[in-house]
Amino acid sequence: MKIVGFSGSPRKNGSTNALIKRILKKAEDNDHDTSMCYLNDFNINPCQACDYCKENEGCDLDDDINELHKLLDNADYVIIGSPIYYGEVSAQTKLFTDRFYSIFNSKTKNFKGKKAILIYTQTNPDPKVYEAYSEHEKKYLYEFMDFDVVDILIAAGVNSKDDLFEKEEILNKADAIGMNI
Ligand SMILES: Cc1cc2nc3c(=O)[nH]c(=O)nc-3n(C[C@H](O)[C@H](O)[C@H](O)COP(=O)(O)O)c2cc1C
DSSP states (O other), rough: OOOEEEEESOOSSHHHOOOOOOHHHHHTTTEEEEEEEGGGSSOOOOOOOOOOOHHHOOOSSSSSSSHHHHHHHHHSSEEEEEEEEETOHHHHHHHHHHHTTHHOSSOOOOOOOOEEEEEESSSSTTTTTTHHHHHHHIIIIIIIITTTTEEEEEESSSSSHHHHTTOOHHHHHHHHHHHOO
């Protein structure tokens, strides 16, 4: 299977990327084809709600979204990870997911049956603090868009890659998720 990790963290060497890569590595060990996509490297404009996509296929904005949609389209499985910023996903992640709108209106493209793993990293040590937010995203964003959300991993008490590598429980969960792909 083709598995793509989308990261909404601007820190290449941060905890979100490390966690996504860890899952991808396990999937690779199971002979899956994996790749990483760093949203911060792409030019993604905010959705203009122009509704061009209601009358036409795709999006009228001249940026990198078509490239990202191709990656999404070709993936059987996606891992979408974001650091928590003020209780929500990063701006990079939000720009990306708001632009699902043009897929929502597409007559030819959809996310039906595409499996998704959601990853959230946060400094707050309590994994329950933003749990309602991740459940909200699962239901009203990802499932609404027809993704099949198979797992949510909340990495709490993590501010850096070094912090992450001290959290055995989180690493074990990530490994189990990767091995299950
Ligand atoms: C602008 C900003 C806002 C943040 N807001 C929160 C927050 O509301 N709650 C929290 O637990 N951590 C917050 N953090 C910490 C990050 O979620 C945490 O450091 C995360 O692991 C960073 O992931 P990264 O290593 O991939 O960059 C914030 C960090 C930044 C830079």
